[in-house]
Each structure stands twice: as C-alpha cells, then as structure tokens.
Amino acid sequence: MVETDHDSKEFVNARHEMDALVAASMKKYEAKPNVAFSKLSELVKSMSLSKKLVGWSRKNSLWPLQFGLACCAIELMDFGAARIDAERKGYLLFRPTPRQCDVMLVAGWVTKSMVPEIKRLYEQMSEPRYVIAFGECATCGGPWWESYNIIRGIDQVLPVDVYVAGCPPRPENLFAALMKLQDKIGGKIED
C-alpha cells in the first residue's frame, strides 16, 4: 500500500489549489458553506424520517429465496457465484427456506402443477415480500406460451415488482433488476 505524505510539498500545493478553486466557485454562485447541510435537513424534516430509515435499512439487507425452476436458475446460480459479488450491494446469501427471505426470484417456466407450490412458498415468506419475474417464461410465458401446461407469466398468480427480459437474462441483468428493486423499496421509484 502506498502511503500519501500529507506534508510533502506537492500535496500542500495541491490542497491550496483545491481550496482556491472551491472558494472561487462559491463566490461565483454566491453559495454559503452550509447550504448543502441545510438543504438535507429540510428534506429530512419534510418527509417522515422513520419511513426513510426503515426503507434504507430494508433495501440494504435483502435475502433472496434459493428457488429455481428451469434454465434461468442456472444464471441465478452464476449470479450467486464468484464473478458477481452481489453482497456488496446488500444482497445476502440465498436462503433455502422462505421464512427467512424477502425476495422471490421466479426463474423459469411456471407449469400448472407448480402454481400451488409457488403460491405456498410466497405465502410462507414474511411481509414485506417482493417478487422478481426473471426471464421471459416467468414474465409472459416466453417460448412456451402455446403450451397446454404453462401459465403465461407468474403475474397471473403473484404480484410482481420487477420484470427482467431475456432468455435467459445475463447475471448482470439480474443485478440491475435487484438494484431497481432497491430503488423501489427506498422510494426512488413509485409503484
């Protein structure tokens, strides 16, 4: 690790330069030094702080359910493997029991015989619970939309928060979808 010498000549010069730049820009826009802080405190006062705090903590510790149906589950496993480190964004381990989970990822086609099982899993999850329809089959039936044993999208059975397109979507795509879900929980996106 390279340590910065805070007393070196270059460093001091750079700091002075930076200070001068900041002072110049503040003068230009006539901003007072504490303007950012006062704006933030106004924002917090105007909205319910507890709601924000709960949303913030909730969105940063989401536990997905370890539950795969078909092909998309392979990409789900890839998402959980080494290349994408989802824990840095607050997605913790995949849990095999629904009672510990917040997010259900429906990855794969949903057959008529699986509908009661998926409903039961969803009901076992504790509130608040979120559903992501992962891939085309869970979104709209995908290539099997003409099949006699498939329901055309999991949204016929469960309320879906985020849809992910692709057959199968790449693991990065799932990561993006989970971040969208975070935005939704945090209140950035309206329902």
Next chain:
Amino acid sequence: MPITRINIGPVHPSTHGVLRLVVDIDGDTVKNVEPHIGMLHRGVEKLVETRMYMQSPPYMEKLDYISPLSYDEAYVAAVEAALGVEVKERAQYVRLIQLELQRIASHLFFIGTLCNDLGQMFTTFMWAFEDRDKVLYLLQEATGSRMFYVNMRLGGVVRDLPPDFAEHALNFLDYLDKRLKEYESFIEKNPVFMERMKGVGVLSRADAIDLGVTGHVLRASGISYDVRKDKPYYVYEKLNFNVKTQQGGDNFARYKLRMEEIRESARLIRRALNTIPEGDALGMPIRLIGPSAKNKISMVSRELPRGEALMYLVADPQRPYRLSIRSPCFINLAALGHLTSDVRLADLFAIMGSLDLVVACVDR
C-alpha cells in the same frame, strides 16, 4: 422402528430443479424412493409439431439447459438425416469443437454442484463456475450468445469460428489443465468428500446393463460404451477418440470419470483446432428446405454430456410430423431407486448429485 414417509421437494436445493421425492425412511436409512416427475412438463414434443424445422432448435436447447448446444445438434442431425443433407467438412470440425466445449462447461457445472450438494465445499462451486464462465465466454465469442446458442443449421453452422478463436481456446485449455490438477488436489484430499463418495451408491456392471443406464453412470460401472466411439459421427474417429471408463461404479467413479472426460474433450478440441480444414462451414438457408421430406423417418443417437440421447423424427414437408426424444436423464433417474436402497438419508443427495439429472430433460 416404524417406517416414516417424508417428502423432499419439489422445491429443494439439492434436487437441481423441480423434482419431488417421496422417501420411506427407517430411522436414518432409506427404504424406498419414489420420484414424482412432471413438474416441469411443457410438451416439447407436441410443440415441435407445430413449428417449422428451423424454429425448433431453441425449444430443443431448453431440454437440457446445462448443455444446450448438444440437444440443438442432436435435433438438427435428426432433421439432416431425414432430409438427406450432408454436413460440410469444416462444419463438422466446428460442431465438434463447440460440442466438446459445451461438454467441458457441463462437466464443470457437475463438479461444482456435486461438491455443493455434499454441503461443505462452496469453494469448489465458486471455482467451477468461474471456469465454466470462461467456457461460456469462448462459446459466446463463437456463436454470439451466452447460454442458448442456436448455432446449428442444416449442413453446417450459423457462424463460423472467429479468427482469434483458436488462440483463445488453446490458451484456455492450457489454463484448464493446470486448473484440473488444482481441483483434484483440492477435492480428493478432503477426507469428508472421499468418505461420502467412495463406496457409496455402487452400481455393479450387471445392474448397469439391466437398468439400461447411459452415459457416465454406465461407463463408471466399467462398460466401455460411448456413441462417439461405437457409432461415430463427425470426425470423432479421425481424431482418435478414446472412451474413458472407471471400474468402481460408485459416486467417486462417476466423479473421476467426468474429470477424465474433461481431459479427453480438451485433447479432442486441441487436435481439432490444429487439423481444422479451410473452407466454408455455413449451413444452408432456411428457405431451401423443400417438400422432399414426406414420410421420411430418421433415428439419430448422440452422446450428450449426460448420456445417450435418441431422436426419432418422422418428417413432413415443412415441419416434423412426430418427434420422440429418448432422454438420458429419464433413464438414469430410473436407477435412483436401485442405488439408494438401504443408504443413509444424507447419501441420497450425494447419489442424486452424482447421477447429474436435469429435470427439464426428464419431464420434457
């Protein structure tokens, strides 16, 4: 002790899909296993009858989503046999290279999930997925997509190999050689792994023949049968393909056999890349499929990563009149009850993991 009946699945981390097992246990000993299948049934064989010939490969790929390209190729080969289309020479090499890469990816997946099923080796899972990703990148380079490639056309392929592909593939194979040694030293020195693999789930030679199992389950019981050798297709014979066998018949033999098969596949790819002829590998345009195929029947058997698959196709001018698929996973699942009589309940998952079932392939 009275016999207890417990239910495992359909959603269970170790069943690799949606398979329901009804297990009778006496204490901790498994007395009877009853697989309930059909939770992923979506009627592929019926759907294919309503599709044009070249609209079907995407459906075929979803049969076995861990090695999609293999089923794609098996179906296209069945159509080629029915319509009497010859495969171009360079295309044979390209197909072989891609199929063997797919086999390596599938086997790496097997090793990763097997160790995951045993419960204590998440590291192997991470390693195997990292290496599998590297194969997927190679295939993506060659075909343009990550998981479902749909790269087969009648008489050839959709995309020929890109110019830098040989170099990238050879680099990867060199890396894989070192990596496999690391896997072996890491896995086989683990006493828990060896305890749960050696001598568990033994399938004798005679039983393997009686149950009709295919693929690695058959070859791990000491029977040298591989479609690539016994009914050779493409240039497998030319590249001196050797069948790998193991004598143990237990979980460990099945794992070890797959390690050997990865090496054999790597050797085949190296030879194919070195001897691939120049020329045209592209398949024929879809619109050229004419009305010549009335009432022609073809039966094609292919060695998929999970065993021998049989495609029985009755052709019509525009679309298959009937397609019947003999799935290797369905056949291997039939051996589960035999393998798991009087084992400990925890070993049931080790045995299931070593059979390497894909439930979508069982249910179709």
